Amino acid sequence: MSRETWLSGLGVFGVALVARALFAGQVVFPKPEDTAYYVGVARNLVEGRGLVSDALWSYGTPPLVFPRPAFEVWMPLPTFLAAIPMLLLGPTLAAAQIMSVLVGATVPVLAWRLGADVAAERGLSPGRARTLALGTGLTCAVYLPLVLHSALPDSTMLFAALALAACLLMTRVLRDPRGARIADPRLLAIGGLVGLAALTRNEAAWLALTWLGLVTVRRGLDRSIKLRLVGVVAVVALVVFTPWAVRNWSTFGSPLPGQAVTNALSVTGFDIFAWKDPPTLSRYLAVGPARLVEMRVEGLGHNLGNVLLLPGIPLSAFGLVALPWTVGGHAVRPLVLLGLTTFLVTSLVFPVATTWGTFLHAAGPVHVLIVLSALVALDAMLAGLGRRLGWTKEVAWLGATMGVASSILFSLVLLPGFGSGSRDTARLYTELTARMAAIDRPLRGDDLKVMSNFPIWVAESQRVSTLALPDETPEDVLDLAAAFPDTRFLILTNPESRHWPSDLQVGLPGAACFRPLDLGSYAGTGPDPLATTTVYEIGCTGNGP
Numbered sequence: 136m137s138r139e140t141w142l143s144g145l146g147v148f149g150v151a152l153v154a155r156a157l158f159a160g161q162v163v164f165p166k167p168e169d170t171a172y173y174v175g176v177a178r179n180l181v182e183g184r185g186l187v188s189d190a191l192w193s194y195g196t197p198p199l200v201f202p203r204p205a206f207e208v209w210m211p212l213p214t215f216l217a218a219i220p221m222l223l224l225g226p227t228l229a230a231a232q233i234m235s236v237l238v239g240a241t242v243p244v245l246a247w248r249l250g251a252d253v254a255a256e257r258g259l260s261p262g263r264a265r266t267l268a269l270g271t272g273l274t275c276a277v278y279l280p281l282v283l284h285s286a287l288p289d290s291t292m293l294f295a296a297l298a299l300a301a302c303l304l305m306t307r308v309l310r311d312p313r314g315a316r317i318a319d320p321r322l323l324a325i326g327g328l329v330g331l332a333a334l335t336r337n338e339a340a341w342l343a344l345t346w347l348g349l350v351t352v353r354r355g356l357d358r359s360i361k362l363r364l365v366g367v368v369a370v371v372a373l374v375v376f377t378p379w380a381v382r383n384w385s386t387f388g389s390p391l392p393g394q395a396v397t398n399a400l401s402v403t404g405f406d407i408f409a410w411k412d413p414p415t416l417s418r419y420l421a422v423g424p425a426r427l428v429e430m431r432v433e434g435l436g437h438n439l440g441n442v443l444l445l446p447g448i449p450l451s452a453f454g455l456v457a458l459p460w461t462v463g464g465h466a467v468r469p470l471v472l473l474g475l476t477t478f479l480v481t482s483l484v485f486p487v488a489t490t491w492g493t494f495l496h497a498a499g500p501v502h503v504l505i506v507l508s509a510l511v512a513l514d515a516m517l518a519g520l521g522r523r524l525g526w527t528k529e530v531a532w533l534g535a536t537m538g539v540a541s542s543i544l545f546s547l548v549l550l551p552g553f554g555s556g557s558r559d560t561a562r563l564y565t566e567l568t569a570r571m572a573a574i575d576r577p578l579r580g581d582d583l584k585v586m587s588n589f590p591i592w593v594a595e596s597q598r599v600s601t602l603a604l605p606d607e608t609p610e611d612v613l614d615l616a617a618a619f620p621d622t623r624f625l626i627l628t629n630p631e632s633r634h635w636p637s638d639l640q641v642g643l644p645g646a647a648c649f650r651p652l653d654l655g656s657y658a659g660t661g662p663d664p665l666a667t668t669t670v671y672e673i674g675c676t677g678n679g680p
Contacts, residue, residue: 249271267514294335651670
C-alpha cells in the first residue's frame with residue numbers, strides 16, 4: 136500500500152481511538168447487565184476461580200449451581216479479550232475496557248476500507264474516492280452507536296470487527312475465485328474470522344450462511360471450485376470453534392449454545408428468567424394469531440427504530456432512506472446479505488427476545504452500512520447538483536463534513552448521559568452495601584444467596600451468589616428460594632414486571648413471606664440512590680434468619 140493509504144488508515148484509527156478512550160473514561164460501572172457479565176467472568180478467571188459467574192440469570196440450562204459455569208447462552212471471546220489487560224493491570228472495568236476500545240477503533244478503519252472499495256467500484260474520481268473513504272471512516276469514528284458500544288466490554292464491537300473483516304475478504308476472493316487455492320491465506324482468514332465470530336455471537340451462523348450463499352450463486356464456477364471455497368472456510372471455522380464446543384458439551388450436555396428455541400418461544404422479555412412457567416410451544420401458540428403477528432411488528436419496529444434509526448439521528452435517517460439506491464454493488468453485497476439476514480431473523484424468529492437486545496448487539500456491521508449509504512447518497516447528490524449548476528470544482532468534501540459534524544454533535548450531546556447513568560448505578564450498589572451492613576444484614580457470607588430483578592449487577596457489585604427473579608407469583612418465587620438454600624433477600628430495583636411488587640401489594644398467597652426491610656435514611660447529598668430500591672427478607676422457606 137502507498138504511504139498515503141497507510142497515513143489515512145492510521146489517521147482514522149487515531150481519531151476513533153481518542154473518541155472511544157475519552158468516552159470510556161466516563162463509564163465507571165458496567166452497563167447494561169450483559170457487559171457486567173463479561174467483565175465479571177473475566178475477573179473470576181483472572182482471580183483463579185475459573186470460567187464461572189456468581190449470577191444464575193437463566194434456569195433453562197442445567198446444571199443450576201453456584202458458582203455457575205459461564206456462557207450457557209452467550210459466547211466467551213469478549214471475556215477472554217478483557218482478561219488480557221486485567222492480568223496486567225488488575226481486574227477492573229477500566230482494564231477490561233482497553234481491549235473493547237482497541238477493537239472498537241478498528242471498526243472505522245474497516246469502514247474506511249469498505250468506502251474505498253465502493254468508490255473504486257463506482258469509478259469515482261480520485262478526489263471523490265478519497266473523500267468518500269475517509270468520510271466513511273471518520274464518521275464511523277465518532278458515530279454515536281459505534282462509540283457507545285466500543286466503551287463496553289461485550290460482544291457488540293468485537294462481532295462488528297470480525298464480520299466486517301470477513302465481508303471485506305469475501306469480496307476480494309470472489310473477484311477471482313478460480314485463483315483461490317486450498318492454502319489461500321484469504322480463505323484461511325475468512326474461516327478463522329467466522330470461527331472467532333462464532334466464539335463471539337451466535338449470529339456468526341448468518342456470516343457463514345452469507346459466504347455459502349455468495350459462493351453458491353456465483354456464476355461460471357465448477358462445483359469443485361465452489362466446494363473448495365466453502366469447504367476450506369468451514370474446516371478452519373470448525374477447528375477454531377471445536378474446543379469450545381467440547382467444553383460446552385462436557386459442561387452443559389450440548390456442543391451448541393442452549394436456549395435458542397426457548398428464546399424463540401418467548402411471549403414476554405421476562406421469559407428468559409422463567410422458573411415454574413418456562414416458554415413452551417403450546418403456551419406460545421395460545422396467545423393467538425393476532426398477538427403472534429403483533430410481536431413481529433414490534434420486533435421489526437424496535438430493530439428499525441430503536442436500534443438503527445434513533446441512536447444515529449439524523450445521519451441514520453438519511454442512510455436508511457438511501458439504502459435501496461446505494462447497496463447494489465459487489466463491494467457491499469456480503470455486508471448487505473449479513474445485515475438483512477440478521478435483521479429479519481432476529482425480528483421475525485426472535486421478536487420478543489430482540490426487544491431485549493438480540494439485534495442490538497449484532498447491529499454493528501449494519502451501522503457501518505448505514506453510514507456508508509448516507510455518504511454515498513450525499514456524494515451523488517452533491518455531484519449532481521454541481522453538474523446542474525456548472526460548478527468547476529468538486530465539493531464532495533461537504534457531504535463527508537456533514538456526516539462527521541452531525542455525528543460529533545449528537546455524540547457530544549447524548550453520550551455523557553450514559554456516563555452519568557453508569558455513575559448513578561455505581562452509587563446505587565455502593566449505597567446498598569453500606570445500608571445493608573448498617574442494619575446488620577450484610578450481603579456477605581460463603582453460603583448467602585440473594586435474588587434480584589438485576590441479578591448480574593447485584594452479583595458483580597456485591598460478590599454474592601444471585602438468582603434472577605422470575606416474573607411469577609410469590610409462591611413460585613418461594614419455590615425457587617427453597618431450591619437454593621440460604622436465599623435470604625430479594626432486592627427489587629425499578630421493578631417493571633407484571634407480578635412484582637404488585638402481587639405483594641394485593642397480598643397473594645406467599646406475599647407475607649417477603650418482609651420489607653427498613654434501610655434507614657440517606658446521609659449523603661442529592662437524591663437517595665436507593666429511592667427506587669426495596670429489599671425484602673425472605674421467610675417461609677427455611678432460609679430466614
